Amino acid sequence: MPAKPGRDEQVFVRLFVSAYENFAWVGSRIDPLDEQLDGAIEALITRADGQTMAIEHTLIQPFLNEMTDLSRFEPVFRRIADDKSLAVPYTGITVYVPVGILDGQKRATQGVIAKAIHSWIANNRLYLREGEHRYQCDIPGMPPVTLTVKRNKYNLSQGVVLLGRQQVTNDLDKVIEKALRTKLPKLIRQQAHRRVLFLERHRFNFFPDLIFAEIERQRPNFKLLEKVDEIWHVETISFEQDGYVYFDLPKGDELLESFTFQNDVLVGHSKDGMPYPM
Numbered sequence: 001m002p003a004k005p006g007r008d009e010q011v012f013v014r015l016f017v018s019a020y021e022n023f024a025w026v027g028s029r030i031d032p033l034d035e036q037l038d039g040a041i042e043a044l045i046t047r048a049d050g051q052t053m054a055i056e057h058t059l060i061q062p063f064l065n066e067m068t069d070l071s072r073f074e075p076v077f078r079r080i081a082d083d084k085s086l087a088v089p090y091t092g093i094t095v096y097v098p099v100g101i102l103d104g105q106k107r108a109t110q111g112v113i114a115k116a117i118h119s120w121i122a123n124n125r126l127y128l129r130e131g132e133h134r135y136q137c138d139i140p141g142m143p144p145v146t147l148t149v150k151r152n153k154y155n156l157s158q159g160v161v162l163l164g165r166q167q168v169t170n171d172l173d174k175v176i177e178k179a180l181r182t183k184l185p186k187l188i189r190q191q192a193h194r195r196v197l198f199l200e201r202h203r204f205n206f207f208p209d210l211i212f213a214e215i216e217r218q219r220p221n222f223k224l225l226e227k228v229d230e231i232w233h234v235e236t237i238s239f240e241q242d243g244y245v246y247f248d249l250p251k252g253d254e255l256l257e258s259f260t261f262q263n264d265v266l267v268g269h270s271k272d273g274m275p276y277p278m
Helices: 008-023 066-082 107-127 172-189 208-221 223-227
Strands: 029-031 043-046 052-059 091-098 131-139 142-153 160-166 194-201 230-235 244-251 254-262 265-271
Touching (some): 008 029, 008 043, 008 052, 008 194, 008 244, 008 254, 091 107, 107 131, 142 265, 172 194
Parallel strands (some): 052 194, 091 160
Antiparallel strands (some): 029 043, 131 142, 230 244
16 A cells, blocks of 8 residues: 655655755655555655656664663653753764663662763763764773764754664664665666665664665675665654754765754754855
8 A cells, every 4th residue: 555644754855855965956846656656665856957856765673672672761861861951052962872781780770870871971061072983981880881972063052962772783784685675676666867765763773884884785785776876864863852853975984965954944964074054
């Protein structure tokens, strides 16, 4: 059956088109083909000059026991997420905590872990390096924990601090293989001037560099990848709660372009590592 209308994926397509290629596609017609025909791509975009772009979306599936880990994670770390004093003006900070950090721990120990990470963020938030880096966080009575922290320029004065979970299990090869096997044929069948694949991360934390490295590792097995013009990482971990959507276009170690939206408003835009006028 065709997909139901009004899904989040179409929201992501609309936001992407509004900022893509330096706003060159603003006002384009968006046809949600998968709502009209079973097995069709997410959307076909048609610009006023007749140029077309096919977009297909896939959710990189959660790790095993993801929901169990989430049910432990949210109540223990909620105090950090609710602490507005951690925010740095004009700065977006995402702190990734390793998945499974609470496994086998008693409630009191879980509280010690959360308190230590809370204190680390409060003490270090003003001194974080731009971009994504790993830091050691000391936990009383336990080995230190490695936090992965992403710091970005932000367009709103109040700033934001978000918490995520860092993926640690290693079944990514199977996840990527399934995504490419099911999504590439649909995307390539669609006639268009360019083809774009969205890889969405939602409530789990295989980092984008691991995802794209795995795609390159499997590239010899998927010749259809040669016909895909761009593969974008779409991070929606905080979309439901706070309305954030992050679009990144990586190439090796470089970030070619990125957009950040909050509640449909473009609040961050970079190109070749430099801020781009909005």
